[in-house]
Amino acid sequence: MKSGYKKIVLIVVLLWQVLLLAGCDYYVSEQPAQQAPVPFYNRDSRGRADTIGKLGTQSISIPAGVIDGWARYVGDPGDFADPKIKAKYQRPPESYDLPIESFGFLYRITDGDVYTSFRQTQQDYRHDNETLIPNYLPFPWADVSAYGVYGAKPLNFNAYVQIIFRSAKEVTNFDYIQQKQPLYGLTVYKANNGIDPKTSEPWKSDTLTKDRMIKKDQAGNIKTYIKCEFTHHIDSCDHMFYNDDWHIRVWIGYSRTYLPQWQEMENNIIKILDSWRVSREGKLLGKQIGKA
Secondary structure: OHHHHHHHHHHHHHHHHHHHHHHHHHHHHHOOOOOOOOOOOOEOOOOOEOEEEEEOOEEEEEOOOOOOOOOEEOOOOOOOOOHHHHHHOOOOOOOOOOEEEEEEEEEEOOOOOEOOOOOHHHHHHHHHHHHOHHHOOOOOEEEEEEEEOOOOOOOOOHHHHHHHHHHHHHHHOOOEEEOOOOEOOEEEEEEHHHEEOOOOEEOOOOOOOOEEEEEEOOOOOEEEEEEEOOOOOOOEEEEEEEEOOOOEEEEEEEEHHHHHHHHHHHHHHHHHHHHOEEOOOOOEOOOOOOOO
16 A cells, blocks of 8 residues: 555655646746837937937937938848849847948038928928029039948058049040149049040030039048039039948939038038937937928
């Protein structure tokens, strides 16, 4: 009897341990998966959430209604990527450390403001489109795109400009000649010194002969590169610059009328970005330019 009793007790103990283990397994499996904490979002007067992330070295909170299109984060599939790749792609959870590849916005050159939907600037932009462009008057708005620079990529246009000038020589058989006089503090280069070799007269077409302008820092690195069209009633400029503090490259497109303000534009755009800086928790470090 005693032997049989011991066997029963032993079996009960073993069953109890099995149930405990099963219960532990069940308990663990039923626990929700650990999720990344939901970030704090700054919002505008309409309750619209800002776009957040890290641009270069700085965490930012871009006011709702400012971005032209959408922000692209590092790793996001391109616009023309395979739809199957897009369908499978899962972006990491949004945070103030999620690196931003690029985004765009509209900058008003005349006062340093930015376009924001549901703000007066929206009406101003529409009015300027309807009244200035049809009458060939200078358009005071610039398209701006900001790009984060990550890794060991250079923060200058040294190699880029060399390729441009070398290609002009190899493909179209003309040289870019540095002009004696700077323009608005920029070193200017003109194709064949501004003369069409076929006619010995100034270029009448700038399809391949845009004026090229650069600005170097004290170390001799090209930090600003601008090319401008100058004939056929086209006077647009493509303007790029690097910022070392932010580790970013910025592209600006605007009417050549505003070329004298190129340096002011660079400073103001950095000032705008500075106003969007936040702590890693999302606390604003200043008053946001462009907030509705």
